[in-house]
Amino acid sequence: MEKLINEFSFGLFFWQLLMFVLLVILLGKFAWKPILSAIEGREEGIKDALDAAEKAKLEMANLNADNERLLQEARAERETMMKEAREIKAKMIADAKEEAQAEANKTIANAQAAIESEKKAAVAELKSTVATLSVDIAEKMVKSELSNKDKQLELVNSMLNDAKLN
Amino acid sequence: MTIPTIVGAGLIVIGAGLGIGKIGGSAMDAIARQPEASGKIQTAMLIAAALIEGIGFAALFAG
Amino acid sequence: MQRKTLGNILSIFILLASFTMQAETVSSGEDSGDLKSEIKAYISHHLLDSYDFGLYSYTNDQGGHEYVGFPLPVILWDDGLKVFSSSKLHHDEGVAEVGGNLYRSYHGKIYNVTSTGGELKMDDHHHPENRVHLDFSITKNVFTIFLVSLLILFVFSRMAKSYKNSAMPKGVGRGLEPIIQYIRDDIAIPNIGIKKYKRYMPYLLTVFFFIWIINLLGLTPLGINVTNNIAVTLALALLTYLFTTFTANKNYWGHIFWMPGVPPLMRIVLAPIELLGTIIKPFSLMIRLYANITAGHIVLMSIIGLMFIFKNWLGSSLSFFLAFALSLLELLVAALQAYIFTMLSALYFGSAVEEHHDDH
Numbered sequence: 209m210e211k212l213i214n215e216f217s218f219g220l221f222f223w224q225l226l227m228f229v230l231l232v233i234l235l236g237k238f239a240w241k242p243i244l245s246a247i248e249g250r251e252e253g254i255k256d257a258l259d260a261a262e263k264a265k266l267e268m269a270n271l272n273a274d275n276e277r278l279l280q281e282a283r284a285e286r287e288t289m290m291k292e293a294r295e296i297k298a299k300m301i302a303d304a305k306e307e308a309q310a311e312a313n314k315t316i317a318n319a320q321a322a323i324e325s326e327k328k329a330a331v332a333e334l335k336s337t338v339a340t341l342s343v344d345i346a347e348k349m350v351k352s353e354l355s356n357k358d359k360q361l362e363l364v365n366s367m368l369n370d371a372k373l374n
Numbered sequence: 375m376t377i378p379t380i381v382g383a384g385l386i387v388i389g390a391g392l393g394i395g396k397i398g399g400s401a402m403d404a405i406a407r408q409p410e411a412s413g414k415i416q417t418a419m420l421i422a423a424a425l426i427e428g429i430g431f432a433a434l435f436a437g
Numbered sequence: 438m439q440r441k442t443l444g445n446i447l448s449i450f451i452l453l454a455s456f457t458m459q460a461e462t463v464s465s466g467e468d469s470g471d472l473k474s475e476i477k478a479y480i481s482h483h484l485l486d487s488y489d490f491g492l493y494s495y496t497n498d499q500g501g502h503e504y505v506g507f508p509l510p511v512i513l514w515d516d517g518l519k520v521f522s523s524s525k526l527h528h529d530e531g532v533a534e535v536g537g538n539l540y541r542s543y544h545g546k547i548y549n550v551t552s553t554g555g556e557l558k559m560d561d562h563h564h565p566e567n568r569v570h571l572d573f574s575i576t577k578n579v580f581t582i583f584l585v586s587l588l589i590l591f592v593f594s595r596m597a598k599s600y601k602n603s604a605m606p607k608g609v610g611r612g613l614e615p616i617i618q619y620i621r622d623d624i625a626i627p628n629i630g631i632k633k634y635k636r637y638m639p640y641l642l643t644v645f646f647f648i649w650i651i652n653l654l655g656l657t658p659l660g661i662n663v664t665n666n667i668a669v670t671l672a673l674a675l676l677t678y679l680f681t682t683f684t685a686n687k688n689y690w691g692h693i694f695w696m697p698g699v700p701p702l703m704r705i706v707l708a709p710i711e712l713l714g715t716i717i718k719p720f721s722l723m724i725r726l727y728a729n730i731t732a733g734h735i736v737l738m739s740i741i742g743l744m745f746i747f748k749n750w751l752g753s754s755l756s757f758f759l760a761f762a763l764s765l766l767e768l769l770v771a772a773l774q775a776y777i778f779t780m781l782s783a784l785y786f787g788s789a790v791e792e793h794h795d796d797h
Contacts, residue, residue, distance in 0.1 A: 219512075219573040219574055219576070223573070223583075224672035228643070231590065235589065238597060242598075243596060243606075244617070247614065249604075421784065428724060428725045431721075431724045431729075435724060
């Protein structure tokens with residue numbers, strides 16, 4: 209300890225203190241401050257760039273999701289449209305069929321009705337014709353048969369029997 | 375240097391050596407157990423060793 | 438395999454021991470004893486500061502000492518300012534007459550020898566009397582401090598400028614930047630805290646690079662040896678102490694004078710101990726740096742000196758390799774001591790600005 213105190217040089221202490229304080233101040237101003245701020249700035253820059261990249265990645269993912277969603281929607285829309293179209297087609301076909309059927313039925317009914325009426329008319333005509341004919345025949349028969357009484361009766365009977373058939 | 379001073383200095387060196395050795399050994403154990411914390415362990419080890427060393431030197435110079 | 442190596446080492450030691458014994462017998466002669474004391478004197482001389490920047494010295498044919506180097510100014514405050522060139526001191530051998538006073542240097546210190554007519558007067562402890570205490574001479578160490586300061590200023594201001602052009606530094610800055618980042622991220626921030634570390638960064642960075650570079654210079658053959666002066670380490674430790682004390686917050690002083698969480702009686706007992714602790718901390722910083730560097734230099738120079746004492750090829754080459762290995766170790770110590778000083782300073786700063794915790 210004594211040796212240490214003996215060795216102590218005040219001048220060296222003074223110069224060291226002075227130089228070192230000066231050095232800290234000067235370096236702090238001209239070296240450490242710009243160096244540290246540059247390092248910090250660079251680190252900040254790197255961090256920002258990383259953040260931006262992360263953000264971009266997220267946005268990209270969002271965009272992809274959006275695209276996917278849009279695609280999905282479009283696909284769904286197409287699907288519904290197709291379905292609708294198909295339904296419309298089916299409906300149209302069905303409608304057409306129905307209409308055709310109805311038309312056909314109507315035509316058939318009309319035809320039947322016409323046939324029926326035609327038939328009735330024909331039968332009526334036939335009846336009148338037969339009646340006329342019968343009258344004519346009867347007239348003729350009567351004319352011819354009246355000469356023969358039995359024959360006349362027989363004829364009238366047979367004729368009546370025949371007429372009853374209609 | 376008188377003989378008691380030399381013996382005292384020797385004792386100090388032995389004590390400090392043992393202390394620093396123990397710190398080093400324990401730090402090795404700790405690093406082996408937790409290699410991921412080796413940086414922190416090293417720092418703590420150096421500080422502890424430096425403190426013991428400081429005491430050792432102080433005693434040596436006081437003698 | 439291991440046993441074989443062990444055997445080899447053992448046989449080398451035995452060989453060495455036998456050679457040493459031989460050397461011992463030789464050294465009983467007067468010549469070798471002279472060499473030993475000469476080496477001892479050389480080592481103690483190397484550890485001292487000097488008034489001129491000596492690169493090396495040798496003994497000429499006439500037996501006188503020749504010095505190669507350049508003189509530095511001597512500045513004394515002794516009955517007024519006295520400034521003269523150290524060449525007047527003639528390496529402890531001459532008497533410098535300045536302004537009616539006579540001065541002599543002896544083992545790195547200057548003494549006023551006016552009253553004794555140019556002769557040194559020794560006191561009871563074999564120390565010369567009348568030392569000039571206010572000695573502001575630009576000694577070899579002071580000169581080195583200036584040189585290193587300028588070097589650091591130059592290198593780092595250049596590095597700072599290189600950031601203006603690009604985000605990455607150029608040249609040496611590229612190697613120094615990771616160290617700066619290391620000091621910030623692994624020394625300052627963990628110990629001081631992210632909020633307040635910025636105020637201490639200039640000091641921590643300066644102290645690290647200053648000690649590191651000046652320690653490294655001590656390992657060059659220039660024979661510079663700054664950090665083994667207690668005055669230098671005292672100045673550094675004092676700055677740490679002052680910085681800690683003047684930036685300390687209420688919490689720090691509260692812990693010293695009125696330790697929370699202990700009984701009042703203990704608080705009174707603890708206060709002087711804690712107060713003493715604040716002084717012991719920088720004191721241990723001072724002693725640690727000083728002692729490590731001094732011990733390193735003494736051991737290294739002793740082993741180099743052994744080369745000349747052994748005077749045989751085996752011992753000398755072994756000491757050479759030992760010295761070589763030790764130099765490598767000293768390279769590590771140079772950085773380690775700078776790191777420890779910075780680390781502990783940061784720790785003390787951290788304790789000074791630590792915020793109050795509710796957990797105690």
